Amino acid sequence: MAEKHKPAPMVDEVSYFEALEVAVRELCIEKGLFTADDHRRWTEYMHTLSPIPAARLVAKAWLDPEFKKLAVEDGVKASLEVGIDWINSMPTHFGTPSDYCSLRVMEDTPKLKHVVVCTLCSCYPRPILGQSPEWYRTPNYRRRIVRWPRQVLSEFGLQLPEDVEIRVVDSNQKSRFIVLPVRPEGTEGWTEDQLTEIVTRDCLIGVAVPKPGKTQNDIRPIARAANPYGH
């Protein structure tokens, strides 16, 4: 009876790079570089991550000028107030190997808009913002945003006046960046929870600005599987 029912596959394909990762991981475990238990603990840590702490950091900064000052001067210390310890939250207790421990919070003004990229690879402030979206890692974004920011932001639906300086922040070293956007109009008297809701991941990268009522990132096109299951 069981043979008649074939469950649908969970994914359309296992990519070349996913297969490579499993192979390298199993080799490392076989050769004693780390244990399967080390890997499990690391994976479990990564699964705790999300953009919410960064959104809450922005909401707190909007509500408290002293906290905003701390966030801009010492991002790692400010992160503690939203439950993120860049040094000790992760199993290493010295930060993550790819994210380090130097968060810099970039404050937008009405005349200055930041947007973050890593042109060299795709460095991203994972401990406070979660995993990066696929588009952030593509050469399409990484090569173009630093040379044609206005065109690329326009593709994201964001157009800014000429007298606003766009500052593309290229995270090429140990610092990781989030954007502290300008608090939008129409949010007077809002609670921290209400403000947190409108600071989406795209706002924290800098390709969107927060708006009352907008609590989701825009949907981006998904690349089709190259070798789909059943092919």
Add this chain to the structure above:
Amino acid sequence: MSKSHHADMATGIGDPQCFKGKAGKAKFKVGDRVRVRDLQEVFYTRCQDYTRGALATVTEVVYESPPPEDEAWDNTDRSEWFYSVVFDMKELWPEYPDVYAKDTVETELPEFWLEKA
């Protein structure tokens, strides 16, 4: 050198925090005008090609660390000060439209990549 020398030095302290105090005096300060040197790097660098030879302003003196050109080969004996520098878009790309001439790029560089402009 032990395979865990980095963990031994950085556990509970953080990276780049573990290199604090090891670089000596910073050569540049906030507001300084600097130029990115056009050095011939061998194998590995994190100084972007598009910055070579360009003028910038130091906006922040950020932290001390071995430069990635050394750190990639596990040479962490020597640390330098790292600086956050801002370039005008028109300095990097002469064809950048004048109407948006206020736009900039900010990135971090270790001291050895910079010279006084």
